[in-house]
Amino acid sequence: MAMWGGRFQEASLEEFRAFNDSLSFDYLLAQQDIACSRAWAGGLLEGGIITADEAKALDRALAELADEVTANPQLPLATSEEDIHSWVELKLGDKIGVIAKKLHTGRSRNDLVATDLRLWSRLNAQLVQQALTGAIGALLNFARLHHGAVMPGFTHLQRAQPVLVSHWALAYVEMFRRDLSRIDDALKRLDSCPLGSGALAGTGVAMDRQALAQRLGFSQAARNSLDAVSDRDYVVELSACASICLTHLSRLSEDVIFFCSGEAGFFKLGDAISSGSSLMPQKKNPDVFELLRGKTGRVLGHLVAILHILKGLPLAYNKDMQEDKQGFFDLMSTWQQCLLVLATCLPHLSVNVDRCRKAAELGYSNATDLADYLVSKGIAFRDAHELSGELVLKAAAKQVALEQLSLAELQEVSALISEDVYPALTIEAGMAKRSALGGTCPVQVGQALSAAEAWFETL
Numbered sequence: 432m433a434m435w436g437g438r439f440q441e442a443s444l445e446e447f448r449a450f451n452d453s454l455s456f457d458y459l460l461a462q463q464d465i466a467c468s469r470a471w472a473g474g475l476l477e478g479g480i481i482t483a484d485e486a487k488a489l490d491r492a493l494a495e496l497a498d499e500v501t502a503n504p505q506l507p508l509a510t511s512e513e514d515i516h517s518w519v520e521l522k523l524g525d526k527i528g529v530i531a532k533k534l535h536t537g538r539s540r541n542d543l544v545a546t547d548l549r550l551w552s553r554l555n556a557q558l559v560q561q562a563l564t565g566a567i568g569a570l571l572n573f574a575r576l577h578h579g580a581v582m583p584g585f586t587h588l589q590r591a592q593p594v595l596v597s598h599w600a601l602a603y604v605e606m607f608r609r610d611l612s613r614i615d616d617a618l619k620r621l622d623s624c625p626l627g628s629g630a631l632a633g634t635g636v637a638m639d640r641q642a643l644a645q646r647l648g649f650s651q652a653a654r655n656s657l658d659a660v661s662d663r664d665y666v667v668e669l670s671a672c673a674s675i676c677l678t679h680l681s682r683l684s685e686d687v688i689f690f691c692s693g694e695a696g697f698f699k700l701g702d703a704i705s706s707g708s709s710l711m712p713q714k715k716n717p718d719v720f721e722l723l724r725g726k727t728g729r730v731l732g733h734l735v736a737i738l739h740i741l742k743g744l745p746l747a748y749n750k751d752m753q754e755d756k757q758g759f760f761d762l763m764s765t766w767q768q769c770l771l772v773l774a775t776c777l778p779h780l781s782v783n784v785d786r787c788r789k790a791a792e793l794g795y796s797n798a799t800d801l802a803d804y805l806v807s808k809g810i811a812f813r814d815a816h817e818l819s820g821e822l823v824l825k826a827a828a829k830q831v832a833l834e835q836l837s838l839a840e841l842q843e844v845s846a847l848i849s850e851d852v853y854p855a856l857t858i859e860a861g862m863a864k865r866s867a868l869g870g871t872c873p874v875q876v877g878q879a880l881s882a883a884e885a886w887f888e889t890l
């Protein structure tokens with residue numbers, strides 16, 4: 432039965448109902464709707480609006496309903512109710528008859544759905560934080576396991592300077608740490624309870640909204656009823672957090688896909704996380720990482736969608752806001768799933784240490800070190816850069832590495848170069864020099880790794 436039939440003389444069109452109803456997706460809010468109803472019934476009792484017996488009957492029936500939903504989360508789908516709010520009332524009516532009709536006193540579906548969705552968001556944001564923590568742990572393990580390995584670092588996808596594989600992994604740890612704290616920030620602003628704001632103008636019953644908020648685990652009641660029923664900032668904020676976090680994950684995936692290519696061959700995918708081709712017998716494809724990259728696109732779309740849904744809305748509630756759910760539910764579960772998958776797959780990724788090192792030695796990645804060497808001999812950096820460039824040109828023409836040029840050939844470009852240039856051109860020397868905070872010097876990265884592991888233990 433509709434919750435609003437009194438002023439209507441005709442039944443709803445079937446097509447209208449199919450379009451208008453939301454139970455097919457908001458059934459996911461059943462537990463939150465029941466929790467809100469229990470807290471509301473408690474408030475009605477304290478305000479003297481219902482009797483102790485009525486409150487007890489409501490609470491017992493709601494607790495029973497919560498158990499039934501736990502046993503079968505899809506239970507609401509067995510009915511054709513308009514939404515999860517009318518479903519809860521219907522079930523209460525089945526259990527306790529007329530008392531159920533008192534529950535909605537002073538309450539609106541507008542403040543109710545706003546509170547349901549906040550509770551759902553808080554719970555799921557915490558689940559994402561757990562999954563993100565797991566992903567960070569897997570990256571730290573990867574960094575520890577491959578700490579000594581050297582690989583080429585790229586800019587513009589051209590070999591730039593050698594870096595440690597662990598330095599690469601720790602770069603993503605930094606990004607994910609920021610993502611964790613971004614969710615913390617979003618949770619702080621989400622911590623405000625709309626329930627008791629009525630349809631838009633505030634509830635008409637004597638309700639201690641602060642106590643109500645605390646019963647639902649919020650530290651405060653929303654300050655303005657118009658804002659409370661209309662605010663979906665937390666949906667936008669969490670969608671933005673997801674978009675940023677998955678953009679990080681997508682970049683990591685792109686790196687891994689390239690590193691696993693035949694052309695690079697730096698990393699190797701385990702059979703357990705690869706797929707083959709139905710036609711080409713030799714293929715071993717990084718589908719998992721491609722999906723992580725692809726799902727990011729879907730999530731970014733959800734962020735844009737919610738911003739568009741909200742941007743033109745006048746105060747207060749408008750039915751457009753029902754469109755806040757499907758994309759957001761998908762976004763939160765996709766986000767969590769992607770992080771869990773990353774944590775599961777990383778241990779199946781191995782590093783081809785020899786190939787990484789050989790690649791790091793190629794492409795004149797030590798040209799900056801040669802310039803730095805010339806600087807150490809008293810040449811200004813700008814001139815040293817020019818001279819090192821000339822030597823790169825010379826070596827490239829001969830198809831050899833810089834360190835394969837003879838001393839005589841090197842000295843043709845600068846008489847200041849002597850035998851001690853050769854040890855300065857090794858990968859080890861180049862990396863050891865980058866010992867300032869944040870650089871790829873093995874000692875520096877070792878400290879960064881230990882510090883990150885120590886931080887991880889505090890989570």
Ligand code: ARG
Pocket residue numbers: 453457514540541544748750752753754
């Ligand atoms: N299903 C609705 C939603 O998700 C619940 C609120 C309905 N409120 C209303 N005034 N029609 O937004």
